[in-house]
Amino acid sequence: MDRDPAAKSKLSIILTYPGVKAVFFHRIANFFSKAGFALIARIISQFSRFLTGIEIHPAATIGKNLFIDHGMGVVIGETSDIGDNVTIYHSVTLGGISPSIKSDEQRNIKRHPTLKNNVVIGSGAQVLGPITVAEYAKVGANAVVTKNVEPHAVMVGIPAKNIHTKSTDTTFKPYGISEEDKID
Numbered sequence: 001m002d003r004d005p006a007a008k009s010k011l012s013i014i015l016t017y018p019g020v021k022a023v024f025f026h027r028i029a030n031f032f033s034k035a036g037f038a039l040i041a042r043i044i045s046q047f048s049r050f051l052t053g054i055e056i057h058p059a060a061t062i063g064k065n066l067f068i069d070h071g072m073g074v075v076i077g078e079t080s081d082i083g084d085n086v087t088i089y090h091s092v093t094l095g096g097i098s099p100s101i102k103s104d105e106q107r108n109i110k111r112h113p114t115l116k117n118n119v120v121i122g123s124g125a126q127v128l129g130p131i132t133v134a135e136y137a138k139v140g141a142n143a144v145v146t147k148n149v150e151p152h153a154v155m156v157g158i159p160a161k162n163i164h165t166k167s168t169d170t171t172f173k174p175y176g177i178s179e180e181d182k183i184d
Contacts, residue, residue, distance in 0.1 A: 002023075019088075030058055051071075067088070069088070083114075088121045119133050125145065132153075143160040
């Protein structure tokens with residue numbers, strides 16, 4: 001409720017927010033994934049995708065208070081690592097960049113991003129490869145990030161460039177960019 005002004009009650013969040021359902025099912029799928037029951041984990045993951053439009057690989061690591069707003073089209077890859085208090089908007093991909101050839105060589109290696117605590121990823125953004133998005137960084141809508149991101153950075157564009165690192169403001173900013181972050 002702290003991060004969505006449209007939220008009217010805790011009950012409405014539990015019953016109607018696809019991000020809440022996706023994270024709930026991910027916790028179950030992740031349990032089975034860690035226990036070595038990969039097929040059961042993937043079945044739960046695919047059921048969740050069917051219900052919510054959000055695909056989270058069962059092996060992805062997710063911290064506390066992940067908020068997936070709207071959620072449709074969100075994809076979180078197998079080796080993604082998401083910290084606490086992260087906000088992800090719709091149509092975001094946390095994906096790999098490895099080609100689908102020589103798949104055996106790519107098993108059990110880090111291929112997807114790490115999002116540290118308090119990161120905001122704007123709608124349509126693509127965060128690709130085994131990179132790190134540091135604490136309090138913001139990725140603007142439709143940005144394509146393929147390199148590590150510094151703390152407090154504001155990344156925009158294709159390829160994404162940092163337009164603001166002076167602030168150490170740690171307050172939550174919905175949609176990732178506030179008035180002081182805008183380019184003159």
